[in-house]
Amino acid sequence: MTAQTLLTTTPAQVQVRPRRRFGRRGGEDRPSWRTTTVLLVCAVAVFLPLYATLTMAFKTTAQTVDGQVFSLPAPFSVDGFVEAWKLTNFPRGFAISVFVTAVTVVGTVLLASFAAYAIARNWDRSFFRWSFFYLLAAMFLPFPVLALSQVKLTGMVGLANPVGVALLHVMFQLSFSVLLFTAFIRGLPEELEESARLDGATTWMVFRHIVFPMMAPMSATVAIFAFLASWNDFMMPSLITADSTLQTLPVLQSVFQTQFSSNYNVAFASYLMAMAPAIIVYLFTQRWVMAGVTQGAIK
Amino acid sequence: MVTAAATRPGSRDVAAPTPLRMRRAKVPRTFYLFLLPTLVLFTLAITLPAVMGITLSFTDSVGFGEFQFTGLTNYIALFSDPAIRSSYLFTIGFALVTVLVVNLVAFLLAVGLTAKIRAKIALRAVFVLPMVISGIVIAYVFNFLFSNSLPQLGQAVGISALEQSLLANPDLAWITIVIVTAWQAIPSALLIYIAGILSIPGEVYEAASMDGATAARRLVSITLPLVAGYVVINLVIGFKNFLNAYDIIVGLTNGGPGTATRSVAMTIFSGFTGGDYAYQMANATIFFLIAVVLAVIQLRLNRGRSAF
Numbered sequence: 001m002t003a004q005t006l007l008t009t010t011p012a013q014v015q016v017r018p019r020r021r022f023g024r025r026g027g028e029d030r031p032s033w034r035t036t037t038v039l040l041v042c043a044v045a046v047f048l049p050l051y052a053t054l055t056m057a058f059k060t061t062a063q064t065v066d067g068q069v070f071s072l073p074a075p076f077s078v079d080g081f082v083e084a085w086k087l088t089n090f091p092r093g094f095a096i097s098v099f100v101t102a103v104t105v106v107g108t109v110l111l112a113s114f115a116a117y118a119i120a121r122n123w124d125r126s127f128f129r130w131s132f133f134y135l136l137a138a139m140f141l142p143f144p145v146l147a148l149s150q151v152k153l154t155g156m157v158g159l160a161n162p163v164g165v166a167l168l169h170v171m172f173q174l175s176f177s178v179l180l181f182t183a184f185i186r187g188l189p190e191e192l193e194e195s196a197r198l199d200g201a202t203t204w205m206v207f208r209h210i211v212f213p214m215m216a217p218m219s220a221t222v223a224i225f226a227f228l229a230s231w232n233d234f235m236m237p238s239l240i241t242a243d244s245t246l247q248t249l250p251v252l253q254s255v256f257q258t259q260f261s262s263n264y265n266v267a268f269a270s271y272l273m274a275m276a277p278a279i280i281v282y283l284f285t286q287r288w289v290m291a292g293v294t295q296g297a298i299k
Numbered sequence: 300m301v302t303a304a305a306t307r308p309g310s311r312d313v314a315a316p317t318p319l320r321m322r323r324a325k326v327p328r329t330f331y332l333f334l335l336p337t338l339v340l341f342t343l344a345i346t347l348p349a350v351m352g353i354t355l356s357f358t359d360s361v362g363f364g365e366f367q368f369t370g371l372t373n374y375i376a377l378f379s380d381p382a383i384r385s386s387y388l389f390t391i392g393f394a395l396v397t398v399l400v401v402n403l404v405a406f407l408l409a410v411g412l413t414a415k416i417r418a419k420i421a422l423r424a425v426f427v428l429p430m431v432i433s434g435i436v437i438a439y440v441f442n443f444l445f446s447n448s449l450p451q452l453g454q455a456v457g458i459s460a461l462e463q464s465l466l467a468n469p470d471l472a473w474i475t476i477v478i479v480t481a482w483q484a485i486p487s488a489l490l491i492y493i494a495g496i497l498s499i500p501g502e503v504y505e506a507a508s509m510d511g512a513t514a515a516r517r518l519v520s521i522t523l524p525l526v527a528g529y530v531v532i533n534l535v536i537g538f539k540n541f542l543n544a545y546d547i548i549v550g551l552t553n554g555g556p557g558t559a560t561r562s563v564a565m566t567i568f569s570g571f572t573g574g575d576y577a578y579q580m581a582n583a584t585i586f587f588l589i590a591v592v593l594a595v596i597q598l599r600l601n602r603g604r605s606a607f
Contacts, residue, residue: 036416042408043425045482049440050428052448067447111340114333122326131334138345140594142543144564145587148580149348149355151571152362171344174337203329232433234546239568250433257439264443271436282431286424289431293490 053275056268057081064264080269088252088270089245096162097231097248097277103166104230105223108173112222113215115174116181117207121193123186132182139175143235151239160242168240169230177222180295184218185211221292224285231278249274349587355577356584362576373581382558383582386566389473393562394541397477397484402533405485409492410522423493430486434479438550441479442466445551469559472552476560479547484540488533495529496522531600539593542586 052069057080059073084090115135122128143150154164193206201209212219234250241247253274256267282289356373360366377383412423429437446464453461465471499522507517523530545564548554554561563586570579 031415031417033417035411035414036418036422039408039411039416039422039426042411043422046425046428049437049444049482050432052444053440056443067451069444069448111337115337118330118333122330125326128330128334131338135337135341137594138341140539140590140597141345141349141587142539142564142590144543144545144567145583145590146345146348146352147568148362148570148576148583149352150344153348153351167340168344171341174341178337203327207329207333228431232431232436234433234435234549235564239571250435253436253439267439268443271440274436275432278431278433279428282428286427290423290427290490293430293487294494 053268053272056264057272058269059265061263061265077265078269080263080265081273083263083266084270084273087266088249088255090249090270090273092245093247093249093252094273096246097250100162100166100169100237100248101227101230103163104169104173105226107166107170108177108226109219109223111170112174112177113181113212113219114207116178116185117211119178120182120185121190132178135178136175138172139179143172147235147239154240155242160240161246162237162241162248165233165237165240165248166230168236169226169233172236173222173226173229176225180218180222180292181215183295184215188214217288220285220288221295224281224288225292227281228278228289352580353584353587356581358577360577360580361574362571366577369577373578374585376578377581377585382561383566385558386561386563389560390542390544390563393473393476393544393560394538397480397541398534398537400477401481401484401488401537402530404481405488405533406492406526406530408485408489409496410518412489413493413496426489427486429483432483434483434546435550437483438479438547441475441482442551445475466552467556469556472556472560475551476544476548479551480541480544483547484537488537491529491533492526495526499525528600532597535593535597535600539590539597542589542593 055071055073056064056069058076058078060077060079063073063077115131119128119132150168151160154160154168159167188211192210196206196210197203232250233248237248238251238254241251253267253270256263256270355366357368357370358366359369359372408426412419412426416422445466450462450464453459453463465475503521503525504517507521512520543564544562545568548560548562548565552560554565563582567579567583567586570576570582
């Protein structure tokens, strides 16, 4: 029965409102509580580890000893946060994560939009067309394949640090981002650009004042993906950055796997501080995150 | 031909005021300035390491100092190395199971989330949330749950199989990796399925209902065939991503117990320390060829539905 309700109501999504009145069974038009309930139960699986993180983070070390993750902290304690803050040198790790992520986001949006604009508007030139496919090829080149040489090369040119990590993050975001931007620019009417050019605008002015502002929605999508990929990455910084005091937040969390492994409240407080910025950004940008996934896969 | 266009004298930033499509207009120099920095950086950061890696895979390099070309020695050794074979078997098996789990759950959730339900927007936002959380960090959280909470639950309920940590069981540890990877990967597959289901015109279902098709029939005969393209995309993208499994494994089992859950990425990275640098380069090259095959499949699938 649940399945039936669930399926028969699917098409209502794409129907125009007045249509509903002509539904064959009146019951189908009301929101299904049954499906909602099933989904709510499934949502528990999403929240379970996050809930455990929250409760553990606010306990004292003594409270965490019994390993009961789901009991509420009594009393609430911020000792874990204070300790984690000092132990991982949170301000420094946070600053480095912010630096790497900011460079990645700005670099990706700028380089990819520049390149995509040049490519989209000169598609009939083989140089630009082939550049597009060249850049696209890396979308299928996973980091593990390149890691050994990249670590060696970044070490040789003095980039075994957050700057090198940010640069590589940009490079690995390029394919996907250029693809999205190029598709978007091709959908923009050229007339506006042409008339601006006739009025004497240079290519740069046309890009800066007409094309780039029009691309804002796509820039938002590209920026969010660059943000998530960079902020959450573990593999690249852990391999590229040689100096462990210059590590990003996700890499710093490994400290709790070796020493201090009994201070679970400290570890979970630290995990929470590492996750929180991405969750907060997500809360404000859900719409673009969701749209971006779909565009990226189907374009 | 292109170079000629670039160096043509008088190539100016301002395009000629003649209608652009009448003749092959000069490409403003700015366009080259827009593209070249990216091409140069990309070549240095991606292409050069790739070429270097493939070249070194034919040598006996240990990562520094002199080396000699040894032909296919590394490749021949790879194929008879049980450690390599087990890492490929583990990774491919893991990727297959995970991609099936992820797509089954994501598809069912997408059907639910496109139905008429309460709090639709909020529920979608909840199910997408895992996508934004760092893989390594959530793996550490799950690590604790699997090694403490789940055994406690097993004891309380009396399921002896769960009383010991799954992470310590060489035969079952991979299941934890599937669970955490799926937890994180379901959102993107889910969003693609939602887009797919929403693209089906409501009239199709209406007509089927009129003809008396049951709900199950409509799922099998309408929804599934019409989102088949999305299923294929999700399967290929997912499989490709799961082959690179690393972060979550590091956070859960770190390849253990023993080497039971060592992925290909982890064996490649062992080239940093193990002294078999060139050998792991050869491993990476094989891994790269697999990625290329998957890329070709993905491009072919995408061609049908894209502007390019």
